Amino acid sequence: MLTLREPHGVTRPVVMDADVAQHDGYRFVYLLPFSDSEIFVEDTYYSDTPDLDRDTLTRRIDAYAARRGWSIEAVTREETGVLPVVAGGDFDELLGRRAGDVGMAGVRAGLFQPLTSYSLPDAVRFAHHIAALPSLDSASLAAASRDYAARHWRLGRFHRMLTAMLFDAAEPEERYRVLQRFYTLDEGLIERFYAGRGTGRDALRILSGKPPVPVRRAIATLSGMRGPAPLSLPTETMR
Numbered sequence: 618m619l620t621l622r623e624p625h626g627v628t629r630p631v632v633m634d635a636d637v638a639q640h641d642g643y644r645f646v647y648l649l650p651f652s653d654s655e656i657f658v659e660d661t662y663y664s665d666t667p668d669l670d671r672d673t674l675t676r677r678i679d680a681y682a683a684r685r686g687w688s689i690e691a692v693t694r695e696e697t698g699v700l701p702v703v704a705g706g707d708f709d710e711l712l713g714r715r716a717g718d719v720g721m722a723g724v725r726a727g728l729f730q731p732l733t734s735y736s737l738p739d740a741v742r743f744a745h746h747i748a749a750l751p752s753l754d755s756a757s758l759a760a761a762s763r764d765y766a767a768r769h770w771r772l773g774r775f776h777r778m779l780t781a782m783l784f785d786a787a788e789p790e791e792r793y794r795v796l797q798r799f800y801t802l803d804e805g806l807i808e809r810f811y812a813g814r815g816t817g818r819d820a821l822r823i824l825s826g827k828p829p830v831p832v833r834r835a836i837a838t839l840s841g842m843r844g845p846a847p848l849s850l851p852t853e854t855m856r
Contacts, residue, residue: 618651618655618656618657618658618692618693618694618695619655619656619657619658619682619687619689619691619692619693620654620655620689620690620691620692620693621654621655621656621682621687621688621689621690622654622688622689622690623654623687623688624653624654625650625653625654625656625685625687627648627650627656628650629650630647630648630649630650631646631647631648632647633645633646633647633796633800634646634647634648635793635796635797637681639789639790639792639793640662640677641662641664641665641789642662642663642664642665642789642790642792643662643663643783643789643792643793643795643796644660644661644662644663644793645661645793645796646658646659646660646661646681647659647661654690655693656687658678658681658682660674660677660678660681663702663783663784663792665784665789667699669697669699671697674697700734701734702731702732702733702734702780703731703732703773703777703780704731704777704778704780704781704784704785705777705781706777708727708766708767708770711727712726712727712763712766712767718755718756718759719755719759720755720758720759720761720762721759721762721763721766722740722743722747722762723736723740723743724736726743726762726765726766726769727766727769727770727773728740728743728765728766728769730773730776730811730813731773731776731777731780732776732777732779732780732783733811735811738812738813739769739813743762743765746761746765747761747762772813773813775815775820776813779823782795783795799823802822802823803822806819806822806823810823
């Protein structure tokens with residue numbers, strides 16, 4: 618969180634500013650203005666590893682601010698983190714063997730958007746689901762949470778496939794092309810995508826047209842010919 622000496626001029630949140638050097642996979646900067654002179658700057662990378670060099674990333678944020686012509690008066694808050702994005706996995710291994718009679722929620726139950734790792738919307742939906750259950754004893758909660766998580770895992774298949782496309786079909790320095798094309802699509806489709814509420818028609822629209830990755834690698838990824846996709850980790854550093 619930066620406090621600047623002069624107004625920053627950002628009037629609305631900027632979800633992805635990808636007009637930056639593409640270090641370590643797809644990189645973008647997120648901006649959230651809190652006042653005329655206070656702004657939250659997040660430097661995000663869809664990286665192949667969970668490595669996080671805080672000093673390097675902090676210098677890049679400083680350089681980004683300088684490029685925008687901002688003079689930093691103070692840094693009032695800092696956060697760093699590494700979040701998983703999921704391209705494959707075994708649901709039964711995650712829950713089936715260890716769930717027992719205990720209800721589970723949140724990331725522990727796999728309740729997050731596979732491509733963004735955001736979990737808050739799913740936490741709210743799951744809370745409403747639990748509140749409407751006729752019985753809240755331990756066995757009922759365990760069964761209900763497992764059934765809910767299993768359905769969420771099935772619905773996330775398309776997002777996991779897109780993660781595989783991003784990491785397996787595109788070279789790290791070319792990953793931005795996948796998102797660049799995505800943001801030319803209909804605003805309603807993009808909203809449903811981030812909410813985890815995409816439709817079959819949305820999926821067809823996302824996959825239609827010339828892919829922003831090499832065609833043969835895209836086909837190989839979609840058909841599973843390249844083998845199971847690995848778990849990939851985006852690295853975030855935020856100020």
